[in-house]
Amino acid sequence: MARIVMKFGGTSVADLDRIKNVARHVKREVDAGHEVAVVVSAMSGKTNELVGWVQGMPKVVGGDSPFYDAREYDAIVASGEQVTSGLLAIALQAMDINARSWQGWQIPIRTDNAHGAARILEIDGADIVKRMGEGQVAVIAGFQGLGPDNRVATLGRGGSDTSAVAIAAAVKADRCDIYTDVDGVYTTDPRIVPQARRLKKIAFEEMLEMASLGAKVLQVRSVELAMVFKVRTFVRSSFEDPDAPGMGDFLNPPGTLICDEEEIVEQEVVTGIAYAKDEAQISLRRLADRPGVSAAIFGPLAESHINVDMIVQNISEDGSKTDMTFTVPSGDVEKAIKVLGENKDKIGYDVVQNESGLVKVSVIGIGMRSHAGVAATAFKALADKGINIKAITTSEIKISILIDGPYAELAVRTLHSCYGLDKN
Numbered sequence: 001m002a003r004i005v006m007k008f009g010g011t012s013v014a015d016l017d018r019i020k021n022v023a024r025h026v027k028r029e030v031d032a033g034h035e036v037a038v039v040v041s042a043m044s045g046k047t048n049e050l051v052g053w054v055q056g057m058p059k060v061v062g063g064d065s066p067f068y069d070a071r072e073y074d075a076i077v078a079s080g081e082q083v084t085s086g087l088l089a090i091a092l093q094a095m096d097i098n099a100r101s102w103q104g105w106q107i108p109i110r111t112d113n114a115h116g117a118a119r120i121l122e123i124d125g126a127d128i129v130k131r132m133g134e135g136q137v138a139v140i141a142g143f144q145g146l147g148p149d150n151r152v153a154t155l156g157r158g159g160s161d162t163s164a165v166a167i168a169a170a171v172k173a174d175r176c177d178i179y180t181d182v183d184g185v186y187t188t189d190p191r192i193v194p195q196a197r198r199l200k201k202i203a204f205e206e207m208l209e210m211a212s213l214g215a216k217v218l219q220v221r222s223v224e225l226a227m228v229f230k231v232r233t234f235v236r237s238s239f240e241d242p243d244a245p246g247m248g249d250f251l252n253p254p255g256t257l258i259c260d261e262e263e264i265v266e267q268e269v270v271t272g273i274a275y276a277k278d279e280a281q282i283s284l285r286r287l288a289d290r291p292g293v294s295a296a297i298f299g300p301l302a303e304s305h306i307n308v309d310m311i312v313q314n315i316s317e318d319g320s321k322t323d324m325t326f327t328v329p330s331g332d333v334e335k336a337i338k339v340l341g342e343n344k345d346k347i348g349y350d351v352v353q354n355e356s357g358l359v360k361v362s363v364i365g366i367g368m369r370s371h372a373g374v375a376a377t378a379f380k381a382l383a384d385k386g387i388n389i390k391a392i393t394t395s396e397i398k399i400s401i402l403i404d405g406p407y408a409e410l411a412v413r414t415l416h417s418c419y420g421l422d423k424n
């Protein structure tokens, strides 16, 4: 017998039939004798609809966010999860399973005061654990908690993944199963590379890179939490027949396990290829090469909430002038140029150049730490296809390459096959 947290995303609870199907997945685990807590998202499209309603209201003068009062925003958008938690509890009861819905405030899941993008501070798992011990399934509304002002706070879009992992950590679950509309984590986006393979296991650190680089399987924050609290997390599909053979296999369920790297015995050098579209490059030319220049550039950008990613600076030839290039999301270019213009005298540069519509392709794998030549392989493969590299950054477990947008798919396919990731 084990303790399992099962999380179902929006498409898995999109209508009443799917909710009944989810109940069958839960029943399978309950029948196997496990203690189960379930975390649900809102029905797919619901949160967007609720956000749209908020945005359709007149602006709040003096509100704490430009368009609305963030506390009321939370009161409204958190309602989607309240509905699904109740519906699933009913579906379970109809199958003779003892089940009860829980809202964030009832547990409580304590968050900070950042309404609309709150972080979980603390979860009191005692009640849930007690009820699970009595054989009751807790059906918990994801995406929400209780702020220090005792008001509902939501965790940011996609936040129910984070709810699930946090609850799994709080109740010391043996496993957190994230049920979604894909059947696992792939070596790259299967829509671009049909040869992509489903991974059996991926290390937390690798998944963190994959998730932040555009593989939208999980909210990034949930992976960070899973890594910190070492929550073994499975990504698996809710669309398979709940009673198909192997679905209840405790040690080897179908899907991808995100786990500690020590659990991965046959580590490949490269685990996956990720890409992020709509990147823009900004270059400052003939910048004074002296202490404080970088701070003068990136301080004001950070204050304007511009998310800077790759940063490349060269060593100047004669110690007087240098160039600095960095990337931002295409949507932030105008704002960034404006901020740089306002600070031109403080920074001291000649001209700013920029280019949008670029793509960042990344090669990810913890095996890189102990292997030489991984980057050279990528550069050669891209060169053979005539793809020009605009900028490169690396970390211990990642090589990121900036290229022109139209080459994105070719680059992803090329890198995927040059590291032998294609399925045969």
Ligand code: ASP
Pocket: 009, 010, 041, 042, 047, 048, 080, 142, 143, 156, 157, 158, 159, 160, 161
């Ligand atoms: N329903 C919320 C959203 O759409 C939370 C989630 O699905 O994870 O963002």
Ligand code: MG
Pocket: 009, 010, 041, 158, 159, 160, 161
């Ligand atoms: Mg989601």
